[in-house]
Amino acid sequence: MQKTVTIEVPRDCGECPIRHRAVCARCESEELTRLEEIKYYRSYEAGQTIVWSGDRMEFVGSVVRGVASLTQTMEDGRTQMVGLLLPSDFVGRPGRESAAYDVVATSDLVMCCFRKKPFEDMMARTPHIAQRLLEMTLDELDAAREWMLVLGRKTAREKIASLLSIIARRDATLNLAGVEGPLEFDLPLTREAMADYLGLTLETVSRQVNALKRDGVIDLIGKRHVIVPDFDRLSEEAGDDSDGGMLS
Amino acid sequence: MQKTVTIEVPRDCGECPIRHRAVCARCESEELTRLEEIKYYRSYEAGQTIVWSGDRMEFVGSVVRGVASLTQTMEDGRTQMVGLLLPSDFVGRPGRESAAYDVVATSDLVMCCFRKKPFEDMMARTPHIAQRLLEMTLDELDAAREWMLVLGRKTAREKIASLLSIIARRDATLNLAGVEGPLEFDLPLTREAMADYLGLTLETVSRQVNALKRDGVIDLIGKRHVIVPDFDRLSEEAGDDSDGGMLS
DNA sequence: CAGCGTCATTGATGCAGATCAAGCGCGTGA
DNA sequence: TCACGCGCTTGATCTGCATCAATGACGCTG
Numbered sequence: 001m002q003k004t005v006t007i008e009v010p011r012d013c014g015e016c017p018i019r020h021r022a023v024c025a026r027c028e029s030e031e032l033t034r035l036e037e038i039k040y041y042r043s044y045e046a047g048q049t050i051v052w053s054g055d056r057m058e059f060v061g062s063v064v065r066g067v068a069s070l071t072q073t074m075e076d077g078r079t080q081m082v083g084l085l086l087p088s089d090f091v092g093r094p095g096r097e098s099a100a101y102d103v104v105a106t107s108d109l110v111m112c113c114f115r116k117k118p119f120e121d122m123m124a125r126t127p128h129i130a131q132r133l134l135e136m137t138l139d140e141l142d143a144a145r146e147w148m149l150v151l152g153r154k155t156a157r158e159k160i161a162s163l164l165s166i167i168a169r170r171d172a173t174l175n176l177a178g179v180e181g182p183l184e185f186d187l188p189l190t191r192e193a194m195a196d197y198l199g200l201t202l203e204t205v206s207r208q209v210n211a212l213k214r215d216g217v218i219d220l221i222g223k224r225h226v227i228v229p230d231f232d233r234l235s236e237e238a239g240d241d242s243d244g245g246m247l248s
Numbered sequence: 249m250q251k252t253v254t255i256e257v258p259r260d261c262g263e264c265p266i267r268h269r270a271v272c273a274r275c276e277s278e279e280l281t282r283l284e285e286i287k288y289y290r291s292y293e294a295g296q297t298i299v300w301s302g303d304r305m306e307f308v309g310s311v312v313r314g315v316a317s318l319t320q321t322m323e324d325g326r327t328q329m330v331g332l333l334l335p336s337d338f339v340g341r342p343g344r345e346s347a348a349y350d351v352v353a354t355s356d357l358v359m360c361c362f363r364k365k366p367f368e369d370m371m372a373r374t375p376h377i378a379q380r381l382l383e384m385t386l387d388e389l390d391a392a393r394e395w396m397l398v399l400g401r402k403t404a405r406e407k408i409a410s411l412l413s414i415i416a417r418r419d420a421t422l423n424l425a426g427v428e429g430p431l432e433f434d435l436p437l438t439r440e441a442m443a444d445y446l447g448l449t450l451e452t453v454s455r456q457v458n459a460l461k462r463d464g465v466i467d468l469i470g471k472r473h474v475i476v477p478d479f480d481r482l483s484e485e486a487g488d489d490s491d492g493g494m495l496s
Numbered sequence: 497c498a499g500c501g502t503c504a505t506t507g508a509t510g511c512a513g514a515t516c517a518a519g520c521g522c523g524t525g526a
Numbered sequence: 527t528c529a530c531g532c533g534c535t536t537g538a539t540c541t542g543c544a545t546c547a548a549t550g551a552c553g554c555t556g
Contacts, residue, residue, distance in 0.1 A: 403512075404512075448514090449513075451514080452512090455513090
């Protein structure tokens with residue numbers, strides 16, 4: 001059912017995020033080598049479902065290029081995106097049999113994978129990998145909870161601003177640029193995907209995006225390329241604590 | 249500012265949930281003993297804030313009796329509860345400096361605590377504790393994401409039913425009773441706390457709770473004691489997959 | 497370059513839940 | 527015993543977003 005292709009990538013490519021985020025900091029080279037041995041790459045087309053909720057998930061990995069999303073769907077078709085996976089984000093649940101939600105390629109996607117069993121074995125042998133994963137999972141938990149505030153209490157306009165702000169921030173850190181001057185990025189999501197993430201309809205998303213443009217909070221080139229002239233202004237619209245300075 | 253009292257509890261009381269959930273399964277008695285050494289108890293009154301978002305959090309622990317909640321607040325006062333901590337739930341973030349949200353005692357509360365540093369040391373020495381914590385954190389992440397669906401896509405009535413269903417389920421497993429016949433429990437939350445959890449106003453909560461009562465989905469004794477005559481009916485109202493049987 | 501599919505915009509209308517405003521029941525303390 | 531506060535209910539009204547319905551803009555393919 002599922003069309004996947006293993007593609008060619010240099011073995012020790014600097015891109016592989018697992019290497020950076022999960023093990024690199026404290027790993028002895030011996031362990032790193034073992035990880036390299038069980039590593040492989042997969043690519044997916046936009047729209048493809050990578051894993052269905054409830055299915056056996058036989059690998060863990062992380063996003064190299066593109067965007068994936070975690071979504072939950074009710075019987076009647078209402079869907080809610082519960083996670084947005086950008087490059088360097090980790091996917092999978094060591095110690096779990098099956099996926100708890102659908103994993104969908106939102107754009108064309110390349111993932112760096114490890115078969116689950118060998119990865120778990122390695123975890124058992126290498127305690128600090130479990131600790132690193134715990135930290136990453138705590139980060140995800142924080143993100144999920146921040147998103148609960150967005151979903152539960154923010155207005156449509158604030159929701160849009162929050163989403164743009166998050167993507168802009170992620171993009172800025174990826175580009176290693178100091179956050180100065182206007183920020184630019186391509187929206188990796190359709191209006192519908194944005195709506196699913198924000199608990200809105202696509203019509204409302206469209207209206208509010210254009211309202212933000214009208215009000216000069218953002219500028220749009222085409223439908224997907226966003227320019228943020230003043231990031232603080234955007235944060236303000238998102239209802240975030242802007243809190244420029246620290247206390248005491 | 250904070251009024252806390254250390255209370256008397258037998259040292260190796262069977263109640264301590266950390267023992268059950270975090271370590272008991274595979275721990276050698278030696279490690280268990282070390283945990284006992286650094287264990288202590290705290291009690292709080294309903295309404296007390298246990299930790300403020302951003303504060304240093306110098307302990308981890310779990311709920312023994314009562315209910316605590318994790319809440320986030322915007323500058324203008326809008327608040328969203330992002331986690332509900334019932335007895336046996338774990339609080340705290342090993343490896344983290346400060347709390348990411350307010351922790352509030354929603355009812356009178358007893359917690360079993362460990363000072364953070366010794367607990368972390370023990371984690372470092374005892375790999376499977378980190379693995380157990382990872383599992384628990386993944387559970388929390390699943391719960392948070394399920395809640396995102398509730399917040400983003402469910403109607404007020406479905407939200408109420410979802411909350412009741414979760415509490416009923418938790419209560420049932422705590423009482424170790426097979427889930428048969430009518431389920432009964434006390435709501436450990438005010439209408440306002442429910443509203444904060446569900447992203448609603450307290451008026452809407454009140455109306456919908458009474459609507460569920462009118463429709464015979466639940467019965468109320470006083471304002472807090474709930475009787476669920478038919479749990480499947482409640483799940484249906486919550487919009488959950490009821491999916492009585494398994495496939496294949 | 498016509499025809500189609502996908503993604504996005506825009507307008508008109510309706511409704512679920514917020515907001516505003518009383519009022520009730522019950523425990524508590526003077 | 528009364529008054530006060532707190533948690534909750536109930537009603538009237540308002541509004542932000544959903545819903546329904548066209549239409550527009552782009553890219554792809556024949």
